[in-house]
Amino acid sequence: MSTLRVAMVGCGLIAPQHLEGYKRSCGRAVVVALIDTKEENATLFAQEVGGSPKIFDDLNKALEWGEFDAVDIMTPHDLHFDHALACIKANKHILLEKPMAINLQECEKLLTAGQDHVTQNKKVFMIGENAQYWPEVVKVKEIIDSGRIGDVYFAKASYCVTKLSCPLEMRVDSKRWEFNPARVGGGILMGGSCHWLRPLRMWLGEVDEVVGTVSESAFEGMPAGYETQAQALLRFKNGKTACFQGLYASHALSDTPFFQVYGSKGEITIGGGFKAGVTVYDREHVNGESQGPALGYSESFPPEIGAFVSAALDGKPLDADAMYCSGEPRISWAIYRSLESKQWEKVWDS
Numbered sequence: 403m404s405t406l407r408v409a410m411v412g413c414g415l416i417a418p419q420h421l422e423g424y425k426r427s428c429g430r431a432v433v434v435a436l437i438d439t440k441e442e443n444a445t446l447f448a449q450e451v452g453g454s455p456k457i458f459d460d461l462n463k464a465l466e467w468g469e470f471d472a473v474d475i476m477t478p479h480d481l482h483f484d485h486a487l488a489c490i491k492a493n494k495h496i497l498l499e500k501p502m503a504i505n506l507q508e509c510e511k512l513l514t515a516g517q518d519h520v521t522q523n524k525k526v527f528m529i530g531e532n533a534q535y536w537p538e539v540v541k542v543k544e545i546i547d548s549g550r551i552g553d554v555y556f557a558k559a560s561y562c563v564t565k566l567s568c569p570l571e572m573r574v575d576s577k578r579w580e581f582n583p584a585r586v587g588g589g590i591l592m593g594g595s596c597h598w599l600r601p602l603r604m605w606l607g608e609v610d611e612v613v614g615t616v617s618e619s620a621f622e623g624m625p626a627g628y629e630t631q632a633q634a635l636l637r638f639k640n641g642k643t644a645c646f647q648g649l650y651a652s653h654a655l656s657d658t659p660f661f662q663v664y665g666s667k668g669e670i671t672i673g674g675g676f677k678a679g680v681t682v683y684d685r686e687h688v689n690g691e692s693q694g695p696a697l698g699y700s701e702s703f704p705p706e707i708g709a710f711v712s713a714a715l716d717g718k719p720l721d722a723d724a725m726y727c728s729g730e731p732r733i734s735w736a737i738y739r740s741l742e743s744k745q746w747e748k749v750w751d752s
């Protein structure tokens with residue numbers, strides 16, 4: 403197979419970012435089908451895709467047709483489990499947007515089915531976590547690995563976004579699935595927080611235990627009961643620590659760095675904003691040395707899609723397998739447990 407025929411499932415907010423990745427694949431992937439229960443979303447998106455993809459209003463109808471090799475699942479969280487299982491049954495390569503499932507039980511069932519899909523069906527089962535490829539996050543990893551800031555001992559991740567400047571437009575509408583805790587599997591922790599937790603794991607290692615809390619904040623128009631704030635301390639298996647803050651705000655915010663990484667010889671930051679750059683503070687640069695122009699968050703998607711295409715066409719190993727990718731929702735579930743127990747909770751033991 404030299405060209406991967408892809409069916410995109412769910413033609414909403416994130417679909418154009420994935421499409422950009424297929425478009426940059428130098429012809430190695432082509433989108434041949436679009437599936438969306440709102441057919442008008444698929445029809446509109448087809449104009450961006452070009453090449454007259456087939457349009458379906460139901461995943462099962464598309465799988466019955468079956469003229470594609472891979473599915474890219476970008477549907478609401480509560481549908482991920484069923485959609486992924488249907489695509490495993492149909493023997494397709496799978497890219498499933500995060501989180502893989504909305505609770506631990508479905509997550510573990512999917513991990514087992516996904517593992518069989520990889521070993522027996524010889525198909526790709528990839529969970530989409532674009533932060534793995536966020537250019538600034540990758541750059542920080544390179545700087546840490548170079549030893550420039552010495553031994554890393556602590557990091558802060560601040561996922562604080564305001565409706566006033568978020569490029570992935572925060573469409574607050576109580577009728578939308580992303581503000582329905584039952585469909586999201588929670589609130590901010592099961593939303594975008596994973597993209598701030600993954601870098602911490604890339605830089606500091608595996609998380610052992612967490613203690614934290616979640617709450618509602620004054621967010622104009624947010625449905626009551628929807629968690630818009632989260633704070634947590636993370637202890638890693640190697641003893642290092644980090645803190646995480648998540649905040650969806652409708653008011654203005656200062657430009658707190660998204661990330662701060664502290665080492666024995668200095669600090670590295672990624673500025674606040676989806677197109678902010680990396681700065682290093684060390685003895686020679688006490689006011690900080692910019693590490694060049696920022697590429698930004700959106701540039702994480704083409705390499706993510708490229709990794710999926712290479713895994714399916716060339717058998718290239720994934721940078722993060724499904725078990726590893728269950729780490730971010732497991733951290734969120736442990737924070738929810740900690741809220742109840744008021745104690746540190748293990749991330750991987752339950």
Ligand SMILES: NC(=O)c1ccc[n+]([C@@H]2O[C@H](COP(=O)([O-])OP(=O)(O)OC[C@H]3O[C@@H](n4cnc5c(N)ncnc54)[C@H](O)[C@@H]3O)[C@@H](O)[C@H]2O)c1
Nearest residue numbers: 412413414415416437438439440443476477478499500532
């Ligand atoms: N990586 C990121 O930065 C990022 C950002 C936003 C969303 N996401 C993830 O992408 C996924 C989709 O989120 P979104 O913001 O694009 O949502 P969205 O609501 O904008 O789009 C979802 C689409 O799925 C369609 N849909 C709903 N039920 C369906 C079904 N049964 N079969 C087929 N289509 C169906 C909807 O009509 C809609 O067009 C989620 O997993 C979300 O967490 C990731």
